[in-house]
Amino acid sequence: MSETVNTIRRFIFDNFLFDAGEDDLGNDDSFLEQGIIDSTGVLELVEWLEETFSISVDDEELIPENLDSVNRLAAYVARKTA
Amino acid sequence: MLIPDFLIGRAARNPDRNVLLYGKNRITYGRLLAAARSLAAWLDDLGLEPGFRGALLTDEPFEYLASYFGILLAGGTVVGLNTQTSDRSLLYTLQDSEAGLLVANRKFFRHLQRVLPFAGSLAAVAVTGSREPVPGAGNLEYENLTRLLEDDTAPDRILPYRSPCDLAQIIYTSGTTGRPKGVMLRHVNLVANTRSIIEYLRLGENDRVMAVLPFFYSYGNSVMLTHIAAGGSLVVNQSFMYPNVILQQMVEHRVTGFSGVPSSYAILLSRSAIETFTFPDLRYITQAGAAMSPALVHKLKKVFPGVDIFIMYGQTEASARLSYLDPGEVDKRPDSIGKAIPGVELQLLGRDGRPVPVGETGEIVARGPNVMAGYWQRPEETSAVLRKEGLWTGDLARQDDEGFFYIVSRKSDIIKSGSHRIGPKEIEDTIAGHPAVHEVAVVGIPDDILDERIRACVVLHHGASCSEKELLKHCRIELPAYKVPQEVVFLEQLPKTATGKVKKSALKGVST
Incomplete structure (x- = not known):
């Protein structure tokens, strides 16, 4: 799980946060409320999830409960790959 | 007829009808008008000159609408700011519009702290949830926006007269020739x-x-x-x-x-x-x-x-x-x-x-x-x-x-990406500011979802090196997120006409 968390954090920093420091993103911080990812960013994120973890994200699964923080993403990936 | 008359008329007829529904919030016409009047009363007391520009930096719907109508009621001109912003963009718009007032949500605290000391035209600032002036506000008139909008006791007072031919809004729109320009719209x-x-x-x-x-x-x-x-x-x-x-x-x-x-x-x-x-x-x-x-x-x-x-x-x-x-x-x-x-x-x-x-x-x-x-x-x-x-x-x-x-x-080469209108010049100027870049041209490429995505075609100085990631990081710092290119193409030279003008149509076809 912690490896997944690190992989997700790396992706978010590389693609959306660039100049931010590690402390600027908590693992429970909402991407939506913090303004980290926008609607097109979500599409990039989903594409990356599918490629990186070899999973298929169904349209019904595009909800904040699955995608809106590092920890939620990690838990979603764990469920999908279990 | 002025714009606030729409709200005043509806609030008189149906004060308890919901005008706004979002998350768990339900805002009635009556409450929206009361909040707008409270803000207008504060602005009236400040004595800002008629037609002053009131800039709004919030994506919270009630704050936005109450402030929008409050500024108009107080005789001002609304300047709605894009909430996907950078320090540079925010300062540019405040300076260009010569805003006298800024109303902002607390989540933009970091931008405010860095930008306020340089926005010389500002006379007053209101920020949500903050009793103490935000750092950078210096000697500006300051008010807690949350308190103002929750106050429904402001009496209906006589506010500055405005004519239907006075300005109601300035909406900034991307230009092809450089920085965004303000479109002046009258009440009428x-x-x-x-x-x-x-x-x-x-x-x-x-x-x-x-x-x-x-x-x-x-x-x-x-x-x-x-x-x-x-x-x-x-x-x-x-x-x-x-x-x-x-x-x-x-x-x-x-x-x-x-x-x-x-x-x-x-x-x-x-x-x-x-x-x-x-x-x-x-x-x-x-x-x-x-x-x-x-x-x-x-x-x-x-x-x-x-x-x-x-x-x-x-x-x-x-x-x-x-x-x-x-x-x-x-x-x-x-x-x-x-x-x-x-x-x-x-x-x-x-x-x-x-x-x-x-x-x-x-x-x-x-x-x-x-x-x-x-x-x-x-x-x-x-x-x-x-x-x-x-x-x-x-x-x-x-x-x-x-x-x-x-x-x-x-006729123009404005890029239409999602709901954004993006002038390529500002992105080109930003990328050209990177020391490794010799020349750059930015174009829109057809995209199934976005309508167009942003492509930067870059020629580096002879012997210089720079990765796509490094260039994008440079853009991220200088530009709002929606203006950061989705792709960077490195070229030996840019295609040009006989008069030296970049042939942008040719750049749309180059392979990545």
Whole structure:
């Protein structure tokens, strides 16, 4: 799980946060409320999830409960790959 | 008639009707007006000069609307700021508009701290949830915006007189020649356009629109004004990150209307479970902002059976709207932008200012009460588009023998990405500021979802090296996120015409 968390954090920093420091993103911080990812960013994120973890994200699964923080993403990936 | 009269009239008739629904919040017309009056009273006490520019930096719907109407009631001019911003963009807009007031949400604290000391025209700042002045506010008049908007005890007082011909809003729009320019809209422009849209959409008190477009954009602004003027309700969710949540809200709130840009519909059709939903209350959907492909229109007709589809066209310089296609014509001519809206006259003119023959291509020139007063403090750019024939839109079109208009192309190289209008020059200037870059040209590339995505074509200095990642990081720091290119192409040289002008059309075709 912690490896997944690190992989997700790396992706978010590389693609959306660039100049931010590690402390600027908590693992429970909402991407939506913090303004980290926008609607097109979500599409990039989903594409990356599918490629990186070899999973298929169904349209019904595009909800904040699955995608809106590092920890939620990690838990979603764990469920999908279990 | 002034814009706040829409709200005052509706609040008098139906004070307990919900005007705003978002998250768990329900805001009535009465409460919205009370909050606007409270802010207006504070502004009146400050004694700002009539017509002062009040800038808004918030994506919280109640804060935005209450401040919008509060500034207008106090005799000011609203400048809605894009909330996807950077220090540089924010400071530019505050300085260019010579804003006397800034109303902001606390989440923009970091920007405020860095920008306020340099925004010399500011006299007053109000920020949510903060009793103490935010750092950087210095000696500015300061107020806690949350307290102001919760105060419903402000008595109805006499506020500064404004005429329908006074400015109501300055909306910033991307230019091809450099920094964004402010479109000056008078009360009369916005009131006329609002009434015209209400007429053709047949909006009434029972309409509830799903408002997904930001209010600081012309299209979102017009969705907001038309529904308040009609006494309807706005169900607001402007993030569009989770389309399924929006679809659930449409069902839950029994929305009767939805307004989007082509990318809103592309996202709904490709990345949501829309086919599992039904919308028994949905009466109409509207589309504007860019051309929508007939294939997308066809798909929308399938997922929204029996719903009227309004294809619309306009620009910020026309308060929003210039033409619409009657839903009854959509099957027959899905690629048309229809005919002029009520009260507006559209013509197709050649370069010589004379009408072109039917079937031939000319520039769309508009006349009507909705046409802007000009660009803020830019007389040359104003006289280039506001000429004796009317507003020259820069869009080329043809007309069929039944009078329907069809867009052929745009004269400008503005990039239309999602709901954003992006001038390439600002991005080019930013990238050119990187020490390794010799030359750069930025173009829009067709994209199934976004309509266009941003491509930067870069030539590095001889012997210099720079990765795509490094360039994008440079852009991230300098530009708002939506202006950061989606792709970077490194080239040996840029294709140019004999006169040395970059051939942008050739750059759209280079392989990545």
